[in-house]
Structure formats: structure tokens, C-alpha cells
Amino acid sequence: MSPLNFITRTAPTGPVLEIAGDLDYAHAPQLHAQLPGLDLRPGQRLVIDLAGMEFCDSTGITALLAARNHAHAARADIALAAVPAHTLRVLRVVGLDQVFAIHPDSGAATRP
């Protein structure tokens, strides 16, 4: 089990949250805890970069949905970048590929 680490940076489109490690039952609450601290303004896009994510279970997906709710509450948008293949497959099974904008990498996701 890997710990979960976050790096937040700012792109022209808004905040980019890089997630590294396991987004699972034990660690997903840490993502919830990150959300209120994000500087997210109306019209911006919150990009969650999953390039470093090693594992994601249903609680991890819940946390991503919470991020989506958070962004929408701030009248902002949300996009996922560099979703690992396995997680992408799960997102398709549960239909969330229609809910999240999904980009191959954070470069593509932060293009205005």
C-alpha cells in the first residue's frame, strides 16, 4: 500500500491537483480534505492529474465525484488528466467517462 501525496500548482485554466499513490478506502479522505483549500474561481477548471496514481477503488471514485461536486459548487469545471488504463476502464463501466472530461495528460487538460 502506497501513501497518498498531493502537489497543487496553478495553470492558466485554474488549479491542478496532482495525485500520487493509492486512492483507496484508507487514503481517499485525504483527497476530500484537500478540496476546501483549492483556490478555485467561477469559470475556472480544476484539473486532477492522475499520472502518479497507483490504485483507485470505489472510494477513490467517490472522492473524484466529491471533487466534481466541489468544482460545480464553485461554478467551475473539472477535468481528469492521465487516467491510468485500469481506472479508465472502471470509469467506462460505471458510465463516468460521460461525466468527467478526460484528457491524455495535464498539458492537454490545461489548454484554455
Next chain:
Amino acid sequence: MCRTGHRPDPHEPERGDTSDTAFAALLEDSAEELYESAPCGYLSTLMDGTVAKVNTTLLNWLGLERTAVVGRKRFTDLLTVGGRLYHETHLSPLLRMHGEINGIALEIRRPGGGRMPVLVSGAVKYGSTGEPLLTRLTVFDARERRAYEEELLRSRKAAEESARQARADRARLQDALAVLQQSLLPATLPPVPGVDTAAHYHTASPDRLGGDFYDVFPLDGTRFAFFLGDVCGKGPQAAALTSLTRYTLRAAALHDPDPVSALSTLNTVLHERYTGGDPRYCTAIFGVLDPDPVTGRVAVRLASGGHPPALVVRADGQADFLATPGGLLVGVLPDPHFTAAATTLGPGDNLLLYTDGLTEARTGEDRTALYGDQALRDFCAHRAGEPAPALVLALTGLLDELGEGLDDDTALLAFGVPTRPAPGPATKNPS
């Protein structure tokens, strides 16, 4: 200073210069004085235990005159009865075997019936031919130490009691969780005329409530509704969500058994109930079985909300997923899309619903590969034509084999049409 078997000799040359010697002499005017007034008891006994020599310190502790002790009493006479028994069964044989004992806890009797905890060390003095001559014993005041040890023992007992209590609490909690878990699942499946049904629930962790669920129930005289799903997360919140989901689907189905309608109703309830920072959702397949009493075939209509597709295993060995692409998780969006599908089961055909605990089980040496859809399809295709309970039994064995790779709860629900419909109620209850 009070070492057993060593009597300070006043004539022994002292280390150091003469001023040190003078200083020592000033402090300890004689070895005899040191022996008599040492801060510990001294005692020498013959090999039968008779006291041959005793110092004043010990006599004072005992409250006895020297003449009443020397040559008249044995060492055991100075002890409490429990101490005597202990002396005879442990200490005495040990002295005989090893020639010495060290730090044995005993109690000496004091005047007026009192007792004083002591620590006894001893060594046997041997003659030139190796025969034991006498035993020298030192007796230390252990009153404070014993009080401390008793405190330790009390703490140890309290800790043991707490541990026992914690084990009992844990067992009770597990019992309660097991009961609650069962309330989330039907105790038995109702008999469905002309259909074999079977179900299995695998709990990954006995002390954490799982979030998988299933149910089968009659809609009217002929049709039956079924559902199987997986709520996000585990634990009490997941259990509460499971409960809400189960009863919502049951009520919705009675109102409108159309699969997409039932899931839509559930979606409305979940979405309304859980929005904001703590989204709660589930994946589910909801369906209706409509057996044709004339042909024996069973029409199945179902819809999926974000759930892995059901598997149809035909009697001839063909196995295919009943695709429900694009169906969204239930409870996420206010107005989601759910995908419907239909099939008809003939004699020997099975329909299998499962949760992703099975297909996401980690396999391989390093547990990095996933069991996967393809393996599940092949596994079931090999068991084509078997009754639904046999298929579920085989899958249960598979779950056991996956062992620790199976780290999530897994629910299985299968329906099959018997090859030769037996007369009367042909349905079997699930295992």
C-alpha cells in the same frame, strides 16, 4: 556490600593508601560490627536448616532473642507457612542442586503475627572434600519492593481483564455486524416457478460491513423482480446506503417494474439524499423475470446503472456478456442515462450477475494482475449446462481459491432454466 559468602576481613590489606584505610576504619570500626548491624539480615544454617549464626538486624526484624534462635530454630521456622512450603518444594532442592539461590521472595514472621516480605539469597559452603557444610543466607527488606510488585501484578491482572473484555466486545460487535449484514440480504430466495435460483455472498472482512447487495421478490402472479449491486465504500455508511437502496428498489418495482424506471427512482432518491461533499452512489442491475409456463422459457428484461454486465451462459457452451453500455452510476447525476437490455433463457441457460469483487480480484504471483472479465466468461462457459446452483457453487470455490487476492466483498446471483422441468415446484432455494 552485603554480598553472600563474603565476610570482610579487617586484616586484609586495603587497596589504596593509608589515609583511605584510616577513613574506612573510622566508618566501619570492625567487621563484626558490620556483620551485626548491616542493613540486611545475615543467617548461617547447618545443612538440616538449624540456625548456627544470625545477625542483630535479622533478630530485630524477627523480634527474637539470639538464644531463642541459635541452635533452636530452623530457617523454615522463621517463615510463614506458605513460605515453608515454597522453601521445601523449590528453594531447598535448588540449593542442593546449584549450591546457591538468588533473590527468592519469602515472608518472615514478626512478633504479634505480623509478616515482613523479604528477598533471600543464599550459598552453600563446602568442605575441602566437597561435602556441604553450611548454608549462608542474606535477607533483604523487600517491603517497598513487594508493594511495588503487587502493584505490578495488580496492573497485569487489570490489563489481562481489559484484554479479555476487549476480546468479548469484539466478538459481540462481530455478532452484531453479522446480523446487520444478514438484514441487508434476503435470508432465502423465494422459489421462482420454472427457474433455478442461487446466490452467494463473500465477505472480505468479518468486522467491516460490506456494500454489495441482491434480492429477488415476486411482482405479481408470474413475474419476479431481481437486483444486484454494489454501493460505494464500506462500513456503516455503506450499510445504511445498502438498506436505503434495497427498500427503494423494492418499492419502486411494485409501483413500476420497468427496469429503467426502477433505477431512475432509485437515482432520484440517492441523488436527493447525498449531494455535496459526501456523494453516495451505487452500481446496480435491476431486472424482471417473466417465465412462460407453456414453453418453459424465461424472458429477462434488465437495466444497468454503471454495473458490470450480466453474463449469459447458454446450454451449448456459448457465454456472452449482456452488454449495457453507457449506464451511469446510480445517484451521481440528477438525470442520468440507464441502459436496458433483454434476453430469453431456454432450458440449460444461466444468467449470472456478480459484483466486481470477483473480476477485480488480484491474481498472479505478485497479485498485480486482475482476474478479469475474460477469465470469468471462460470459467462459466466450461460449466455450461450445469444448473444455476452448481454454477454458483463452482464460483464459490473459485472465490476461495483467489484467497487473499479477493480483497473486496463479492455477491453472486444466478438464474437458470432447468433442462427437464421437474413436476410441481421445481425451484431450489439458494445455497
Next chain:
Amino acid sequence: MDIRRRNNVTVTGNPQGRAVVLAHGFGCDQNMWRLTVPALAEDHRVVLFDYVGSGASDLSAFREDRYASLEGYARDVVEVCEALDLRDAVFVGHSVSAMVGVLAAAAAPERIGALVMVAPSPRYIDDEDYRGGFSAEDIDELLDSLESNYLGWSAAMAPMIMGNPERPELGDELTRSFCATDPDMARVFARTTFLSDSRDDLRTVAVPTLVLECAQDLIAPREVGAFVHRAIPGSELVTLDATGHCPQLSAPEATNAAITGFLAGSR
């Protein structure tokens, strides 16, 4: 189950000789007999063992309900005899083991053909006209003594217990575990020993029996020795000029002479 390992059975002496089983009492283990073995080894097959819960026995085999009665210890004896297929053996029991031998001889008469009871007592607590030497409160005190020695005692014994268990040649293996027992198991043995009442069992003894008592024994006073002698028809009583409860250690020559004399006569 491997009884030899469970009870740490040692067989020594003359393989052709009559078997003599030496059984330790409460408190220590088979090393109690180390001054006795040489006197018997030439003419006898000498069998030593530790009761489960004592010495180097397999402590994992300890069951409190079994060893809460002397019958449980007697089963150990019978099982050891069966494991070695002993017949007509002489059972030498020290202290409480003397009474265990009485029970074992009744349970397996073909295995045990003679008894030597060293410092026996069928009941330690006074009872009406019977003088055992102790009151029930005294026994509670002993249990307290065991408890209070748990801390200091185990520390004192640790070097002996821990000393090179895998390479006994480096340590004095004979005495390594002497007298060191698990405190909870010792408690059970103490209770079973000192709360037992085997007076009626003495009348069942049907084999030649030697009762060895010490002139000065706090635990088994002379009137108890006399009681045992009277209760066992045809038994022989020898009073050793010894002090204490362990004549095989404090007066080994006299003890050995009494035992070998009895063995020669009971053939």
C-alpha cells in the same frame, strides 16, 4: 501424539534390567533424581520424565481441566508406561507423585508391579482426627508465595531457562530448567497437589510397596508416613535420618540404599 517428547522421557541404565520409573513431585522436575539414577543404573532400566506443565515437557499439551486432578497426572504416567511398553515396572514417586503412582497402578496393574513412595502424603490439610499438617489457609499462602515469586523468580531463573537451549552441551543441561515452571501451570499443580485427598485410594494398593519418610519433614510429617504405612497392607516403612522433604537430595546414600534394598527384596 509423541508421548516421549510430550513428557520429556529419558531412558537410561541397563536395558535388560527391570524398569524403574522415577517421578518428580510438585516444584521441580526429573533432575530431582540425579543423585538416585547412578545407584539404579547398573541393574535397572531407569525411566525419567516430566509431567506436562513441568520441566522440559511440552507446555502446549497442558490442559487445565486434565491436570486439575491427580488422575490427569496418573494418565501421564500410564501413557509413558504404554509408550515404552513397560511391564511390571517399579514406580518411584516423590511427594504427590507417590499418590499419582497409586492411581496409575490401579489404572494399569499390568504396567506397575511395585511402588516406592518417597515422602508421601495422601492429604495435606487437617481433617477431624487426621493430621495432615496444614490448614486450607496455609495452602492459599503457598499459592500467594508462588505468585509473589513470579516476578523475582522468573528473573532469577531466566539465565538457566534461556541458556543455549539448542546446544545443551554448552550448558548444564541436567539443571537447566530445574524448578522453573510456567507460573499458571505451577498454580494448577500446586492446587491439585495440596487440595487432594487420596486417603481412600491407599487401600487399593495391591503391589509390594515401600514407604520412605524423613525424620524431619514439614510437608509430610511422620504421622502421615505412619498413616500411609497402616493404610497399605503389607507395606514396608523406612524412616530416613534426613531433614526436609527431598531425601533423595539431602540424604542420597540412605535413600538409594533403601530403594535398592527394596528392589532386591521385591523380585
